[in-house]
Amino acid sequence: MPGEISIRHLEKVYDDGFRALSDINLEIQRGEIFALLGPNGAGKTTLISIVCGLVNASGGEVMVAGHDIIRDYRGARESIGLVPQELSTDAFESVWGAVSFSRGLFGKSPDPAHIEKVLRELSLWDKRNNRLMSLSGGMKRRVMIAKALSHEPRVLFLDEPTAGVDVELRRDMWAMVRGLRESGVTIILTTHYIEEAEEMADRIGVIRNGEIILVEDKAQLMAKLGSKELRLHLQHPLDAIPDALNGEPVSLEADGYDLIYTFDAQREQAGVARLLRLLGEKGIEFRDLQTRESSLEEIFVGLVNRPSAGVDAATTASPSGVNER
Amino acid sequence: MNLHGIRAIYKFEMARMRRTLMQSVASPVISTTLYFVVFGAAIGSRMGDIDGISYGAFIIPGLLMLSLLTQSISNASFGIYMPKFSGTIYEVLSAPVSYLEIVLGYVGAAATKSVILGLIILVTARFFVDYQVLHPFWMLAFLVLTAVTFSLFGFIIGIWADGFEQLQVVPLMVITPLVFLGGTFYSIDMLPEVWQTVALFNPVVYLISGFRWAFYGVSDVHIGISVGMTLVFLFACMFTISWIFRTGYRLRP
Numbered sequence: 001m002p003g004e005i006s007i008r009h010l011e012k013v014y015d016d017g018f019r020a021l022s023d024i025n026l027e028i029q030r031g032e033i034f035a036l037l038g039p040n041g042a043g044k045t046t047l048i049s050i051v052c053g054l055v056n057a058s059g060g061e062v063m064v065a066g067h068d069i070i071r072d073y074r075g076a077r078e079s080i081g082l083v084p085q086e087l088s089t090d091a092f093e094s095v096w097g098a099v100s101f102s103r104g105l106f107g108k109s110p111d112p113a114h115i116e117k118v119l120r121e122l123s124l125w126d127k128r129n130n131r132l133m134s135l136s137g138g139m140k141r142r143v144m145i146a147k148a149l150s151h152e153p154r155v156l157f158l159d160e161p162t163a164g165v166d167v168e169l170r171r172d173m174w175a176m177v178r179g180l181r182e183s184g185v186t187i188i189l190t191t192h193y194i195e196e197a198e199e200m201a202d203r204i205g206v207i208r209n210g211e212i213i214l215v216e217d218k219a220q221l222m223a224k225l226g227s228k229e230l231r232l233h234l235q236h237p238l239d240a241i242p243d244a245l246n247g248e249p250v251s252l253e254a255d256g257y258d259l260i261y262t263f264d265a266q267r268e269q270a271g272v273a274r275l276l277r278l279l280g281e282k283g284i285e286f287r288d289l290q291t292r293e294s295s296l297e298e299i300f301v302g303l304v305n306r307p308s309a310g311v312d313a314a315t316t317a318s319p320s321g322v323n324e325r
Numbered sequence: 326m327n328l329h330g331i332r333a334i335y336k337f338e339m340a341r342m343r344r345t346l347m348q349s350v351a352s353p354v355i356s357t358t359l360y361f362v363v364f365g366a367a368i369g370s371r372m373g374d375i376d377g378i379s380y381g382a383f384i385i386p387g388l389l390m391l392s393l394l395t396q397s398i399s400n401a402s403f404g405i406y407m408p409k410f411s412g413t414i415y416e417v418l419s420a421p422v423s424y425l426e427i428v429l430g431y432v433g434a435a436a437t438k439s440v441i442l443g444l445i446i447l448v449t450a451r452f453f454v455d456y457q458v459l460h461p462f463w464m465l466a467f468l469v470l471t472a473v474t475f476s477l478f479g480f481i482i483g484i485w486a487d488g489f490e491q492l493q494v495v496p497l498m499v500i501t502p503l504v505f506l507g508g509t510f511y512s513i514d515m516l517p518e519v520w521q522t523v524a525l526f527n528p529v530v531y532l533i534s535g536f537r538w539a540f541y542g543v544s545d546v547h548i549g550i551s552v553g554m555t556l557v558f559l560f561a562c563m564f565t566i567s568w569i570f571r572t573g574y575r576l577r578p
């Protein structure tokens with residue numbers, strides 16, 4: 001069954017000759033939350049803009065809710081709500097007026113009850129008669145979300161919805177997005193806050209230099225590419241790594257009090273037992289131990305920093321010492 | 326047909342115009358009225374009739390055209406330039422509206438306002454100058470046709486422009502001279518032979534001449550030619566707009 005959004009061989013070369021997207025293929029299923037991650041300039045906004053009709057593709061095809069975005073643009077666009085990355089609002093319009101305008105523009109008959117519901121959910125109801133220029137930045141962003149939801153879209157694009165938004169509002173938005181998913185809306189979001197993708201997404205796509213380098217179920221991705229870390233707090237500090245442990249992926253921290261063992265989450269289950277046995281044989285005692293999984297952020301940084309794509313070759317992401325960007 | 330969409334754009338534009346009532350209605354009405362006062366009431370009585378029409382009455386069609394052209398162009402060009410400038414145009418471009426529907430909304434609103442403005446000026450003129458309208462139907466038809474055509478033209482300018490100056494340049498530097506030289510204040514056949522020929526290359530001559538015919542039944546060129554020229558320009562604008570949306574020129578990268 002084709003997905004809610006189906007992208008085939010999508011290409012984009014801008015007029016200045018810059019190739020922003022190369023052979024993008026992507027299926028997004030109905031009702032999922034899909035997070036698109038990638039560094040600045042990777043092509044996230046370009047991809048979303050093509051699907052929403054803001055940018056002309058140079059090749060390939062896109063179907064949304066069963067409608068081709070060119071041949072049947074009305075059908076496709078009716079089902080899409082877009083919250084773009086850039087804040088832009090009509091200064092003189094009222095909140096109510098702006099959101100009602102969007103509903104009409106998308107061909108829906110007026111429904112004050114629905115507009116009221118959307119405004120209440122986004123805590124904009126008290127501001128409904130305010131002119132947009134009198135709102136704060138975070139409120140303007142909420143107005144843009146309200147506009148996107150005004151016509152009850154099946155698919156919602158959120159291009160960095162939480163950029164410049166405070167923690168509390170971010171939590172509210174996440175709750176709202178989950179609520180929308182419950183009601184069957186498909187959500188595609190881009191974000192630089194990996195925490196956000198980790199918290200929200202069902203699946204994750206990573207885009208770099210205009211190419212999709214990975215699409216994975218979030219849980220599987222973290223299991224597959226994540227590394228685990230076992231931290232042993234020793235009774236007595238070690239000056240150096242004992243010979244017996246040479247060749248094992250271990251290191252010392254905290255003045256020799258902590259012995260850290262890093263291992264592949266999937267493959268080396270047996271390694272922990274071997275390590276503990278070796279320590280026992282050497283008489284190295286420990287008072288406590290902790291394990292930790294690498295976060296999506298670490299996985300992501302590892303991915304986009306790799307010199308070339310090729311996900312299957314991926315082993316462990318480097319858990320530390322790598323700068324984001 | 327996305328009627329709700331057309332209505333949304335139209336209503337939005339009309340609301341914008343209500344907010345700028347002073348500069349978009351009051352100022353053209355006042356400046357045109359000044360002409361009527363000076364040329365109609367004051368100097369006009371000392372001037373001879375042209376084609377049997379008193380001078381004050383003679384200049385009404387031309388001055389009306391001047392407001393109609395400049396206001397249609399600036400209304401429509403601002404209407405589409407502003408969202409392009411502020412970025413809010415993303416919403417219209419991502420909406421299920423065809424380019425014809427977008428044009429109906431924006432250009433329809435701009436033309437509506439120009440027609441209203443034209444009628445206000447006509448009524449105001451009555452206080453200063455005595456005039457009659459021989460063919461009221463054709464006068465109205467010409468008024469609407471001109472408003473629509475030049476709103477389309479303004480729409481194109483608004484999409485093409487990438488600065489506020491460019492929006493001002495066309496009405497100020499192109500339209501105003503063409504109107505002044507296009508027979509607003511004189512009949513073309515009062516010009517020397519050579520300049521008569523030159524004048525025929527001024528498209529505004531055909532507009533003013535046709536409009537004057539609707540008022541007084543006299544014209545420099547045949548009314549059929551006037552209507553024909555206007556329609557040609559209208560279709561040229563429509564064709565340009567369809568090309569703009571087909572290629573995404575300055576709208577969709």
Ligand SMILES: Nc1ncnc2c1ncn2[C@@H]1O[C@H](COP(=O)(O)OP(=O)(O)OP(=O)(O)O)[C@@H](O)[C@H]1O
Nearest residue numbers: 014016018020039040041042043044045046047578
């Ligand atoms: N209109 C345009 N003309 C030429 N190049 C463009 C245009 N728009 C974007 N680009 C280029 O395409 C590339 C991808 O841009 P895009 O906005 O899609 O990136 P992004 O992944 O959304 O980045 P960010 O995280 O910063 O939002 C960038 O290198 C950008 O400079």
Ligand SMILES: [Mg+2]
Nearest residue numbers: 044045046085
């Ligand atoms: Mg972007």
